[in-house]
Amino acid sequence: MRMVQTFLWIVMGLLAVQLILLAILIFGKQKALKRQRKIAWVKSQVMPIYRKFIETPEQKWLEPQLPSNKSIRQAALEEMLIGFQETYKDQEERGRITELAERHLAPRYKSILKNGGWAERINSLYFIEDFRMASLKEDVFAHFKGLQKQDDEYWQCLRAAAILQDPKVVDVLFEQKTLSIGFSKELLMRMDEELHQRIMARMFMKDDAPENLLYAFIMLNGERKSERFFPFVEKMMTDERKEVRIKAMKSLTHYGKISEPQKLSAFFISIFWEERMYAAKLAGACKLSDFKEQLIHLFTDPVWWVRFSAADNLQEFEDGNALLHEIASTSEDAYARDVARHMLTKKGGGNR
């Protein structure tokens, strides 16, 4: 029976360990619940006072007493200020939220960036970004410089530095060739026009921009319909790289305009289907009625996406529906009839 005894001991031993663990967890849970209640209480006490400060700063007010426990104070203030950010959209009100964050949270974040744990540091970086805490600009970049691994912390550091308009991020964008389009765009979105101007100047001066940065720059300006960079985007439509041309056309569909429409003609007969598709989209987006004929021709394109874009964009014109009816009933091409019919029955719903 020795074997039974051994296993009995193992089972009892593990059960005991688990029960201890359970006790610890339950204790921890209760502590966490208590902490949550405390944070909620602190918030309920100080919020009305701070709210008043944000709404009517000219009135005299007394800074409320905050709890001495650093972590509770931090959590309560963070929750409160994030809540304020959702309510107050006005520039000046936002400025006062930043002011409060700078006063109460900056020293804490500074020390977390130096000595905090991984998740804690990232959370602080999120808030530095949310509250636009300019006083920490140098700390954020210095912290970034010390990072070895490209993980969440790395990305978040760059995002925070970008929103604080740190020009050193521009260098990172040019030097770090592995940044994705999406992430490059994220950074660009956070930068102001001055930094964008700097990026464009560098792109003109030297051909060292990573392609992803170039794509991101082209796309973002289109999405924002940024007049200042329109000539740059349009120029890219004739770039020798196919992908750059496509991105430029996509960007121009957002602008909804093109200064020399005749440049589009060649794309309708491009050997690349993506270019034919974007030619259709651009013709629709800019309402270039001179290209109706070419659009109708694309109804018989061998690629589904091209046919679809052609049909979809033909609808942009006043007589679009009439033309679709005509194609649906008279075209000799089955694909063309199909796509025309489908387009006639759809309403909204994106590209379907």
Next chain:
Amino acid sequence: MNVVELISFGIIIYMLAAGSIYLVLFMVAGPKINREKKLNRTEQIEEIMINKDTYPISILVPAYNEEAGVASTVRSLLALNYPQYEIIVVNDGSTDKTSEKLMDVFKMKRIELAARSYFKTGKLTAAYQSQLHPNLYLIEKENGGKADALNAGVNFSQYPYFAAIDGDSILEKDALLKTMKPIIDSSGRVTATGGTVRIANGCKIVKGEVTEIKLPKRPLEVMQIVEYFRAFLIGRLGFSRANILLIISGAFGVFEKSRVIKVGGYNTKTVGEDMELIVRIHRSIKEEKSNQRIEYIQDPVCWTEAPSTIASLRAQRIRWQRGLAETIWIHRKMLFNPKYKGIGMFSMPYYLFIELLSAVFEVIGYGIIISGLLFSFVDTEIALVMLLVMILYGSLLSALAVLLEEWTYHKYPDVKSIFILYIYALTEIFWYRILANFWRVQGLVYSLRKKHAWGDMERKGVFSDDTPT
């Protein structure tokens, strides 16, 4: 030592080894969970919400006789937090009022079909678009099974990624943001993702959203929660870390459409179409020597209705087991094949010996315990050791999963729930596991006989009324 004793020792060693594997898998995932558990989740996905570069997604909802819950599933999908998506309900020849219900609630209007066909599916009979929500579509087709319905959905879909969701599941508001995050962060290197699925039974659901997390009353349902913890927390995370994950739950997963098209879509000849697809994707990734991967995120993103009766639970388990058996059979060439690296050398054998065959070993174990303790056919000592090892493997491991769950997510808002879950977990081996094991053996037998049908789970429609179940 006689044959029975030899088998007994074999099973004992097997269970100890399997238990250790579970623990090792958890330890693989542990550091990541520990590191990330304090991260601010709302801040983390804020970026994706405002970024216009999130990939648009088509959400496919295959439905077969789902009139009880389909409208509220769709309603919850319409409320998702995601910049651009479409919802495609595929009515797979339901015999009830699934379509009528949708047409009525969402004012569907017939549209012409111009779907591409990447795969051959059962005949599409009609397509509708909602007049209230232009991104909601309903397509009707002849009955062909869930996999066929999903394939038809992929054919109809217009976006580069699609999410497959069961008609009886609801997604958290940020589910798409969270599950798409690995894909966006990796610029598309992640080709499929899935997230943790939770059981909604007992929770309070208002307008297709889980507003209060509570435990269900029925022991059968509570036990399934424990079981989900065990499977998700201990198993899947570890697998995902090593890029050898084989299952993305059928209840909710996101896939890159081009990859799915490349591998030929869902297999209509198996009941385990979700797992089979993942295995096929892995296989094609490995054969191409591509650096793409499948990732699993630890956040709970999807709530599903668990079977609440013995009959429906039995049907579900038999179906799962059959699906697993069929998938392993279809891809048997990958077993122990070093060409497929971790998948061939570890995942496939793991699913074969631990997920598929453990039920058989355990049932034999029951026989040994009973014949040892009641009839003295087997040495009592061996029978007792077997019993103790089963308690270790069945109950204590599940109890550990409950503890780990609280340690990582603390989703249940009160102390009482954790205590109840823990106690239930300890009882697992004495009743629930026995039932489940018998059904799994049955499933295995059925898979040898092959019979094909949609799951015959009775739907109460937990999401149709806004009251706790």
